[in-house]
Amino acid sequence: MNENKFIQLLKKGDEKAFETLYNEYASKIYGLLRSYLKEDEIEDALQDVYVRIYRGIKGFKQRSKLSTWIYKITVNTAKNYLKKQKKNYLSLDFNLEKNKFTSKENVEKDVFDEIDYEFILNSIEKLPPLDKTIIKLRDIEGLSYYEISKIIDKPVGTVKSRLHYSRKKLQKIIEEDQNEGNG
Template sequence: MTEEKFIEDLKKNDSDAFKKLYEEYAPKIYGVLKNYVNHDEIEDALQEVFIRIIKGINGFKGLSKLSTWIYRIAVNVGKNYSRKYQRSKETSVDLEDETTQNHNIQAISNTNVKNEVLEELDYQMILNIMEKLDKEERLLIKLRDIDGMSYNEIAEIMEIPLGTVKSKLHYARKKLRQFIEEANLV
């Protein structure tokens, strides 16, 4: 099914299309929200994202990919929750969602950041290292290296210039490399 047909079905309130939307995007949105929302509120935030998608799908004009639009909604909801509850750096990327755990480990191991080392690290070490990054750095690495999004898509989602995405991602990876080296994992 093409993206255009899928969007058309969503706009027609097709229940199968909404089911497919949830199955495909819930784990991805969950991963984004974990950068902003504490564990107790994540289900509420996830529900809010899907409510906004359902309410807003008829206004989707197709100027970007559907996934980019959905991620933008997820980031905005996450930021709203973050502001609302004024949390500090307690929020972390928790990749332990059982439905995406293996995919995330494989995707992380395929990044440009010490491929050989990451393949040998156990899952908890990866989580601990990622937690040392600030939430924007974690989100950048997640979107690019785990979810495989383009730099342009990330720029649109995060509402920052393309050059800033590349620069911040470079420094986030450099920082991650440094944490790996400090942990004597290389």
């Protein structure tokens, strides 16, 4: 089914469409929320995300892809939780089915191809929150620069430069972690 038909079913309140949406996005939303929130806040935030999707779908104007709109709701929900809690505790744990983390940029590709996936996830956890989010959305979720810019409210140029510097930071962390492991 194409995205337009799917969105129309969601707008009509079709129960099966919402079930499909849940099945399609639950792990992605959960993983993104984990980039921002503590474990005990995630379930409540996840429910809030789905309530906001349910309430807001009729007003969705389709100026972006459905996934971009959902990620934007997720990031905004997480930010609201952080504001409410007045905490900056962040933890990141990717709940993904991939076996490798690979960069789309050739500069980092060779390094990433040779390193254990779990090792990289542990290294990503050491990055600042925005860097974690950008790397996750671009390199793991495969979103475009434009989609990421809409999700994090930054211009496309900023997303590109942040991604570049985030990857460089990650590469340095990986090299340091490898040296610690070998030394």
